[in-house]
Amino acid sequence: MDKSTYLKRLGTALREKYAEPQVRDILSDYEDFFVTGASEGKSEAELCAEFGPPEQAACELKSDSGAEKPRRGINRAVLSHALLAALFLAVLWPFLGPDFQVSSGWSIPEGPVNFWLALLLPLMLEGILALWASQSASSKKPPDWIARVHFIFAVPVAAVLILLVCFTFSVPWESERFGSEGPFGPVHILTTGAYYGTVLSEFLLFVSVVLLMLYSMGGHPRAHWFLFLDTALLTVFLNFTSLLSHVNANTYNGATVVASCFLWAALPNLAAAGADWAIRKIVSARRAKAWTVR
Amino acid sequence: MDGQMKKGVLELCVLHEVAKKETYGYEILNTIGGVFPGMDRSTVYGVLRRLNADGSTRARMGNSGSGGPRRKYYRITESGRAALRELTAEWNAVLGAVRKLGVG
Numbered sequence: 001m002d003k004s005t006y007l008k009r010l011g012t013a014l015r016e017k018y019a020e021p022q023v024r025d026i027l028s029d030y031e032d033f034f035v036t037g038a039s040e041g042k043s044e045a046e047l048c049a050e051f052g053p054p055e056q057a058a059c060e061l062k063s064d065s066g067a068e069k070p071r072r073g074i075n076r077a078v079l080s081h082a083l084l085a086a087l088f089l090a091v092l093w094p095f096l097g098p099d100f101q102v103s104s105g106w107s108i109p110e111g112p113v114n115f116w117l118a119l120l121l122p123l124m125l126e127g128i129l130a131l132w133a134s135q136s137a138s139s140k141k142p143p144d145w146i147a148r149v150h151f152i153f154a155v156p157v158a159a160v161l162i163l164l165v166c167f168t169f170s171v172p173w174e175s176e177r178f179g180s181e182g183p184f185g186p187v188h189i190l191t192t193g194a195y196y197g198t199v200l201s202e203f204l205l206f207v208s209v210v211l212l213m214l215y216s217m218g219g220h221p222r223a224h225w226f227l228f229l230d231t232a233l234l235t236v237f238l239n240f241t242s243l244l245s246h247v248n249a250n251t252y253n254g255a256t257v258v259a260s261c262f263l264w265a266a267l268p269n270l271a272a273a274g275a276d277w278a279i280r281k282i283v284s285a286r287r288a289k290a291w292t293v294r
Numbered sequence: 295m296d297g298q299m300k301k302g303v304l305e306l307c308v309l310h311e312v313a314k315k316e317t318y319g320y321e322i323l324n325t326i327g328g329v330f331p332g333m334d335r336s337t338v339y340g341v342l343r344r345l346n347a348d349g350s351t352r353a354r355m356g357n358s359g360s361g362g363p364r365r366k367y368y369r370i371t372e373s374g375r376a377a378l379r380e381l382t383a384e385w386n387a388v389l390g391a392v393r394k395l396g397v398g
Contacts, residue, residue: 029319029339032365036320050327052334060340 001048003034013058026061304341306385309370309378312351316369342368350374 007027014023030051037047051057307326311317322342323335345351351374356367370378 026343029343029366032318033320033323033335033339036318036365037324040320040324050335051339052336056334057336057339060334060337061343 001045003031003044003047006044006048006051006054007031007034010054010057013055014061017058300337301341302381302384304338305345306378306381308338308341308345309350309374309381312345312368313370313375313378316367318356318365318367320365322368345374350377 007030010030011023011027014026018026033051034044034047037050038044042050052060304326308322311322311325319339319342323338326338327333327335342351346353346368349371351368352371353366353368355364357364
């Protein structure tokens with residue numbers, strides 16, 4: 001193993017337990033050791049062997065560093081993201097009345113349901129994700145594989161259930177979409193084709209949720225960017241089929257609605273990601289101050 | 295060597311090294327790692343870091359002798375000296391007790 005591989009692996013192992021400033025502090029110490037060791041005529045491979053496996057080194061630091069607090073239990077990125085997105089939506093909600101929908105070409109019986117769902121679904125997913133992330137991050141032991149599988153499937157299943165409930169109650173029973181079959185009709189619940197989504201978009205939704213959960217496991221440092229991308233893409237996917245049918249039927253200006261869907265999904269996410277970034281900067285600046293050379 | 299005993303002995307050794315003179319991280323790791331066969335230097339680093347965190351030692355950035363890169367130098371503090379005295383006394387007591395039984 002050479003120096004850069006060692007530092008990389010050590011960094012990865014450390015980031016699971018420590019905040020960024022501490023990780024950087026430790027890594028700079030190791031870099032220092034490598035430089036000094038090299039000046040004493042040792043090769044990088046020899047030094048790596050002396051330090052021991054990087055993962056083990058990270059564990060040694062953990063067990064020997066009672067004074068260093070590990071990462072906070074709650075995944076701040078996911079939580080602040082979900083909270084801020086909800087806040088934005090609550091503030092903007094009244095402005096999204098029927099007038100807005102009509103002006104963008106969505107007639108009330110068929111358009112808004114999809115539109116609201118497109119906004120609500122990512123928020124619900126993020127709420128569940130936040131709960132899930134805080135739960136998984138606070139457990140002391142890393143979960144075994146059964147627990148992992150359980151976590152991975154619990155969230156999408158819960159998301160789909162919430163979606164079904166929301167869908168069932170938000171669509172009027174007399175809506176033409178359901179015809180005479182009612183909300184529990186055979187076709188319209190999940191693979192509703194023209195109305196809600198195709199099998200493909202449902203599948204993509206499922207995959208994106210699973211991927212996100214994997215990323216937020218252990219508080220992935222870029223969790224909020226993945227969430228942002230997920231929400232934006234999700235909105236487009238959710239609306240794509242219905243948009244297409246509307247555009248084909250020439251009932252409204254498609255571009256306006258695509259733009260507004262994307263915007264309404266992207267804005268809160270962007271703002272939340274920005275706020276989260278700012279929080280991180282402030283927190284890490286304070287930690288760095290506490291952790292500079294004493 | 296494992297667990298509490300390793301931790302205690304290593305603390306004693308690191309404090310002892312740092313008490314002798316102000317010294318830099320790699321030297322501490324190397325000196326102590328060198329006398330304990332099979333011990334990872336990272337273990338020693340963990341102990342050093344903890345001692346520094348609880349205020350037994352203090353670090354500063356300084357220039358290495360021959361115009362080399364800047365590195366972290368550690369020196370012992372007053373509370374570190376007190377801890378060293380305490381650990382040394384404990385160590386002697388343990389050693390004496392074990393010797394009395396005829397070990398070693």
